Amino acid sequence: MRMVFAGALALSAALSGAPARGADAGDLAEGLRLFTQKGNCQSCHGWAGDGRKMDNQAPDGANLRESQLDRDNMIMTIKCGRPGRGMPAYDRLAYVDARCYGQKKADLKGLTLADPPATLQLREIETLVDFMFAKMVKQGAMDRAKCAAYWGGGDAEVCRELK
Numbered sequence: 001m002r003m004v005f006a007g008a009l010a011l012s013a014a015l016s017g018a019p020a021r022g023a024d025a026g027d028l029a030e031g032l033r034l035f036t037q038k039g040n041c042q043s044c045h046g047w048a049g050d051g052r053k054m055d056n057q058a059p060d061g062a063n064l065r066e067s068q069l070d071r072d073n074m075i076m077t078i079k080c081g082r083p084g085r086g087m088p089a090y091d092r093l094a095y096v097d098a099r100c101y102g103q104k105k106a107d108l109k110g111l112t113l114a115d116p117p118a119t120l121q122l123r124e125i126e127t128l129v130d131f132m133f134a135k136m137v138k139q140g141a142m143d144r145a146k147c148a149a150y151w152g153g154g155d156a157e158v159c160r161e162l163k
C-alpha cells in the first residue's frame with residue numbers, strides 16, 4: 001500500500017514538472033504566489049524572474065534565472081536586500097537589529113534601502129526560495145512548456161507568446 005502511494009506521488013510529480021524531492025505542489029504554488037503577489041518580486045524581476053520587469057518605473061531587477069547564488073545567499077539577499085542598489089530587504093528586522101551583515105540603519109551611511117511591498121517571515125522566504133530553485137534559478141530561458149508548468153499547468157495566457 002505504501003509503495004503504491006509513493007508511486008502515485010512520483011507520477012504526479014513527473015506530470016506537473018515538479019522536482020522529485022523537495023517542495024511539493026502546494027509549496028510551489030505558495031512560492032509562486034509569494035513571488036508574484038505578496039513580495040511583488042515580479043515588478044522589478046519580471047514574472048519569470050528573467051529581469052523583464054513588469055513595472056516600468058521600478059528599478060531593473062537582476063535576471064534571477066541566471067543567478068549564481070546558493071540557497072543560503074539567496075535567502076540572505078532576500079532578507080537583507082542590497083542597500084543602495086534597489087533591492088528591498090524583506091526581513092522586518094533587517095538593519096533594525098544586527099542580523100544583516102552585522103549592520104544597522106546608521107551603518108548604511110546614507111545608502112537608500114528600498115521598502116519592500118510587504119515583509120516576509122523566514123518560513124515564507126524559504127518557501128519562496130525553494131520555488132525559485134525548482135522553477136527559475138538555472139532553469140534556462142522560459143519556454144511554453146516550462147511556462148505552463150510554472151503556472152501550475154493549463155493554458156496560462158502569458159505563455160501564449162512563448163515558443
Ligand code: HEC
Pocket residue numbers: 034035039040041042043044045058059060061062064066067068069074077078082085086087088090114128
Ligand atoms: C523594487 C525592485 C525590486 C523588488 C521588488 C525586488 N528586487 Fe530583487 N533586486 C532588485 C535589484 C535592482 C537587484 C540588483 C541589485 C544589485 O545591483 O546588486 C536585485 C537583486 C536580487 C537578487 C540578487 C541576484 C544575484 O544573482 O546576485 C536576488 C536573489 C533578488 N533580487 C531576489 C528578489 C526576490 C525574491 C524578490 C521578491 C521577494 C525581489 N528580489 C524583489 C530589485 C528588486
